[in-house]
Amino acid sequence: MSDEVRDDLKYTETHEWLKLDNNTAKVGITDHAQSELTDIVFVELPEVGKEVKKGEELCVVESVKSVSELYSPVSGRITKVNSGLEDSPETVNSSPYDDGWLVELEIKDKSEIDALIDAESYKKSL
Amino acid sequence: MIDMVLKSPLNDIHNELGAKFTEFAGFEMPMQFSSIKNEHLAVRKSVGLFDVSHMSNIWITGKDAEKLVSLTTVEDASKIGDGKSQYTAILREDGTVIDDTIFMHLGEKYMMIPNAGMSDEVTKWLNDKAEEYDLRATAEDVSKDYVILAIQGPKSREILQKLTDTDLKTVGFFGCQYADVAGVNCIISHTGYTGELGFELQITPPNLAKDVFHEILKAGKEFDIKPIGLGARDTLRLEKCFILAGNEFEGGKTPLEALMSWTINWDHDFIGKDALLKQKEQGDYQRLTYMECIDKGIPRHGCKVQKDGKEVGIVTSGTMSPCLNKGIAMAYVDPDYREKDTILEIIVRNKSVKAKVVKPPFVKKDWAQQN
Numbered sequence: 001m002s003d004e005v006r007d008d009l010k011y012t013e014t015h016e017w018l019k020l021d022n023n024t025a026k027v028g029i030t031d032h033a034q035s036e037l038t039d040i041v042f043v044e045l046p047e048v049g050k051e052v053k054k055g056e057e058l059c060v061v062e063s064v065k066s067v068s069e070l071y072s073p074v075s076g077r078i079t080k081v082n083s084g085l086e087d088s089p090e091t092v093n094s095s096p097y098d099d100g101w102l103v104e105l106e107i108k109d110k111s112e113i114d115a116l117i118d119a120e121s122y123k124k125s126l
Numbered sequence: 127m128i129d130m131v132l133k134s135p136l137n138d139i140h141n142e143l144g145a146k147f148t149e150f151a152g153f154e155m156p157m158q159f160s161s162i163k164n165e166h167l168a169v170r171k172s173v174g175l176f177d178v179s180h181m182s183n184i185w186i187t188g189k190d191a192e193k194l195v196s197l198t199t200v201e202d203a204s205k206i207g208d209g210k211s212q213y214t215a216i217l218r219e220d221g222t223v224i225d226d227t228i229f230m231h232l233g234e235k236y237m238m239i240p241n242a243g244m245s246d247e248v249t250k251w252l253n254d255k256a257e258e259y260d261l262r263a264t265a266e267d268v269s270k271d272y273v274i275l276a277i278q279g280p281k282s283r284e285i286l287q288k289l290t291d292t293d294l295k296t297v298g299f300f301g302c303q304y305a306d307v308a309g310v311n312c313i314i315s316h317t318g319y320t321g322e323l324g325f326e327l328q329i330t331p332p333n334l335a336k337d338v339f340h341e342i343l344k345a346g347k348e349f350d351i352k353p354i355g356l357g358a359r360d361t362l363r364l365e366k367c368f369i370l371a372g373n374e375f376e377g378g379k380t381p382l383e384a385l386m387s388w389t390i391n392w393d394h395d396f397i398g399k400d401a402l403l404k405q406k407e408q409g410d411y412q413r414l415t416y417m418e419c420i421d422k423g424i425p426r427h428g429c430k431v432q433k434d435g436k437e438v439g440i441v442t443s444g445t446m447s448p449c450l451n452k453g454i455a456m457a458y459v460d461p462d463y464r465e466k467d468t469i470l471e472i473i474v475r476n477k478s479v480k481a482k483v484v485k486p487p488f489v490k491k492d493w494a495q496q497n
Contacts, residue, residue, distance in 0.1 A: 038158065042423065064357060064445060065157070065357045065360070
């Protein structure tokens with residue numbers, strides 16, 4: 001069981017991570033989540049330019065047996081998607097925090113970041 | 127009522143082996159040990175060991191046991207000799223399937239292996255019909271007395287042979303007999319649910335099964351044997367177009383709809399026969415259809431099937447095929463739209479995924495040699 005939690009990221013209770021870079025943020029699923037899902041075989045990414053609200057479905061990650069929705073940790077506009085995952089979804093398993101990022105957002109309301117949990121609290125929740 | 131989840135007698139072993147569990151038909155069983163994909167490929171290419179104790183065991187005994195089996199299944203049991211087993215279906219009077227099952231002919235008795243969670247219903251059905259038709263036969267639910275192990279994959283015979291003096295080459299396809307395996311007397315049958323070479327063991331009492339399980343894992347080490355969970359069991363059967371009762375019979379399907387006509391012996395009388403004959407004559411019914419996705423996407427149970435926007439069917443089982451790396455699906459489809467190479471649309475989360483009708487099975491017999 002791998003459960004790496006990185007200190008420089010923000011987390012949600014539903015196992016998404018967010019990495020802030022000025023006004024944009026990359027979003028993915030945590031090491032714990034990928035390890036629980038195992039064998040990710042399909043990723044359905046949203047359209048670039050789409051506006052999402054905090055808590056809304058951002059994309060879908062499928063393992064052999066399960067379909068999991070990923071929820072947006074914050075509100076914003078989608079600026080990039082990791083389209084390489086369409087051909088190699090297993091990257092989410094092998095590199096959940098780096099090459100396996102899913103979506104990049106332009107953040108609408110930075111105060112929403114404060115509501116996310118830090119590495120320490122996320123670690124405790126596992 | 128207390129919500130009881132039953133556990134396999136091998137539950138502790140599964141825990142030690144790091145299983146992730148799932149609930150299936152009232153049983154807590156391993157979903158996977160390492161990864162569904164790895165377990166799946168291990169069975170296709172080498173060998174895997176399954177605990178399938180959630181399946182049911184029913185002894186059918188008495189002077190009229192053979193007659194009861196013939197009456198309640200689509201098979202004429204008099205054609206299935208001692209030491210042979212048969213895949214068949216138990217029908218209601220209206221021709222819909224109660225359950226699909228294997229029965230084994232063992233001397234004077236028959237052992238039936240209905241699906242998980244079906245033991246009460248099938249036992250009652252058999253006993254009710256024995257009474258109704260005045261047959262001297264009794265069905266006894268012995269599911270809790272048996273552990274069922276399945277060893278499946280091209281190396282299965284070689285491994286099992288190390289643990290028994292019975293020459294396994296003499297146990298033909300769908301043959302069954304008593305044999306000592308790892309010092310434990312069990313019923314061994316040349317059967318399985320993976321489409322690979324394989325055997326299944328019925329072991330009683332359950333406490334003897336732990337040693338057998340460990341001995342098989344030990345004997346299989348040289349071939350990197352893996353314990354296999356229900357996740358891979360499902361993808362393995364789906365690639366071979368084998369039916370899963372809970373999915374493909376949901377809502378009441380007949381064996382004609384489920385493309386099980388090959389199991390029906392029309393030359394004998396059985397419950398449901400009249401209804402099937404009527405349906406056969408009418409001919410206009412949805413049939414199970416096998417589809418391979420052309421677009422990216424994974425069809426799942428319940429997805430609608432369309433042709434040019436018109437609904438023509440519904441998916442009963444779907445997955446990403448670990449061997450083909452494509453979405454595959456079994457679906458009930460209107461008779462006009464199921465010819466080979468027909469392009470249909472499967473609706474996955476409101477998106478249309480193009481799929482092509484193919485001949486079964488999705489994964490052919492020589493796949494492991496080719497890959």
